Amino acid sequence: MKLNESNHDRDAAGMTYVYPVVSRRARGVSIGINLNPNNACNWRCAYCQVPGLTRGAAPQLDLAKLESELRQMLTRAQDPAWMERHVPEGSRRLNDVALSGNGEPTTSEQLDDVLGVLERALGECGLLGRLRIVLITNGSLVHQPRVRAALERLARLGGEVWFKLDAATDATRQRLNDAHLDSRRVLSNLIECASASISLSSK
Numbered sequence: 001m002k003l004n005e006s007n008h009d010r011d012a013a014g015m016t017y018v019y020p021v022v023s024r025r026a027r028g029v030s031i032g033i034n035l036n037p038n039n040a041c042n043w044r045c046a047y048c049q050v051p052g053l054t055r056g057a058a059p060q061l062d063l064a065k066l067e068s069e070l071r072q073m074l075t076r077a078q079d080p081a082w083m084e085r086h087v088p089e090g091s092r093r094l095n096d097v098a099l100s101g102n103g104e105p106t107t108s109e110q111l112d113d114v115l116g117v118l119e120r121a122l123g124e125c126g127l128l129g130r131l132r133i134v135l136i137t138n139g140s141l142v143h144q145p146r147v148r149a150a151l152e153r154l155a156r157l158g159g160e161v162w163f164k165l166d167a168a169t170d171a172t173r174q175r176l177n178d179a180h181l182d183s184r185r186v187l188s189n190l191i192e193c194a195s196a197s198i199s200l201s202s203k
């Protein structure tokens with residue numbers, strides 16, 4: 001199957017947790033990790049494109065399976081023949097690994113463990129410190145200690161957070177995201193996110 005910029009099918013690789021995407025913006029391949037194969041999220045955004053979205057959290061993950069899929073995909077993506085077969089010319093480069101999927105990744109109780117798996121797989125493939133790691137989140141659970149711990153690990157790995165903020169007012173966010181999160185909480189979660197990396201860099 002040839003990947004293209006409009007194909008964001010998370011089943012493209014026939015895997016449960018890992019999928020490749022060609023990013024138009026980055027002109028490269030992003031390897032996605034889907035922690036929500038059950039299509040569950042703690043929000044219900046008006047524009048959400050997750051098929052059959054349900055309100056809820058990520059399920060218990062099979063970390064051994066995730067690690068195996070990740071290794072396979074990282075190996076494939078470093079193979080020029082695989083790139084040539086599956087990726088359009090001009091985008092045949094590995095750009096990042098993104099924790100993003102069919103729901104909010106920070107609802108997974110195993111987020112920190114997943115980052116540990118990712119660290120090991122990147123290390124074994126010689127990509128640790130060379131490949132960007134991105135956590136794409138709605139930011140609503142950053143105040144939870146287990147999420148904070150995962151953010152600190154992410155910062156140690158040199159990763160980054162893309163924090164969704166759709167509107168400045170509580171009422172508009174409520175309408176767009178179908179989520180109760182007042183502005184003080186949004187701000188403190190943003191600060192918490194930033195400070196996870198600042199506190200590490202000052203240690």
Ligand code: SF4
Pocket residue numbers: 041042043044045047048049050053101102103104138
């Ligand atoms: S946060 Fe993302 S996955 Fe969750 S409902 Fe909104 S767009 Fe969908």
